Amino acid sequence: MARGLDHLHTGLQKPIVHGNLKSKNVLLDRNYLPYLSDFGIHLLLNPTSGQEILEASAAEGYKSPELIKMRDASPETDIYSLGVIFLELLSGKEPINEKPTPDEDFYLPNFMRNAVLDHRISDLYHPDLLLRNNNDKGNPVTEESILKFFQLAMTCCSPSPTLRPNSRRVLMMLEEIGK
Template identity: 65%
Template structure:
């Protein structure tokens, strides 16, 4: 059942004191950036300057025409909840468009002064395979709201589980995998300081009508306080995406994102979930471990979804099976228990592009 909400019931208009705090944070963030000469800051060549509105709304590229009233009054349907916030699909009346609105609970985030420099960074990042931040609202009681574009095909987890067959096509698997890798590659290599995603999973990969992937929620953990960040790690573990070495969110790094990326690749290849909640005591709960056991037990048929090969000619089947094997090897390398032997995102992208040649 759909539940319609008015976000204005949750978030009130900001006060002058909140605005002053917001402007002070931005002033010091920009002054620090100038003093450092950009040597230890995130930058993105495609980014434009943020626009600060008198109502406490910061707008980035793509959100120039948004207003506080339009965002807070937008009829919204709850499509996701977490320990730190709620995700809405909202109808922006003035622009006659849909948007994703993420409400962050005040008790789960850092202060407005602390998050504003991070928000400026996240709002500056632009890449064809990343979900952009188009606006950010900081309310008078510490509430915070992130605005993103809406993608009609939903998330990758739903697509894998509910698809009409497109998810079992080898070209689609490769296209989605390469797109995700390119997005992560941008976060890790194209900025002066890498952005660690911190919560990479198939539910945080959005798809458009052409099955192009967009990585969402990157760097969101940077806005959370230590308690909420630790809860995010626990959820990541319970969903099967947490690497063995990740104990605290502050220790998240590029290699931990690589592990999670490998799990997503295995989901795409097998059509299975990252964790088997119905596994027997003698079965492996986590997908990478289950597939390692399948290799040892010579159960190769479990390494990929059988529908991938349906309808292929003999020649196509040989080529596809070779690609599947190399893709599987790459995914398992990403899921290595030792972070030091996982491939870099550059190596992953190069390998994927070789596979599809």
């Protein structure tokens, strides 16, 4: 996903902002390799239709705080959405909790921040992530690599767009985590 986003942001003559990045727009092939779909389509539509797509993205929990205010998609807003997808992968939770309990937050990035602040580390990732067979190709999943991935996801979901890494930095950090 990060490689595809980096290609859109830096690999073309004119950068493309996805503008509608969410897990539903990530397609998997038969080898479970991800492909981004529906990128930049909000720019091809008339302004009203494009705004409706961005508003639907907000309702699903992928819209960054500044996109809610400014209504202009940017590489930084794509990185925010990527961070939300990373949090979904880690936790197995939806971006929006329709029925939060009193100690839970409605919005996944806030829920995860509160879990750290409240020392609820078990809420940060789904326990099945550690059950990966060590005979699989690649390195075994460790709690340390999961926590590094969590840190990357939370950095991508920073409320400040200037604190979010760019797509190239996300790729570098993922490669480091994978070692």
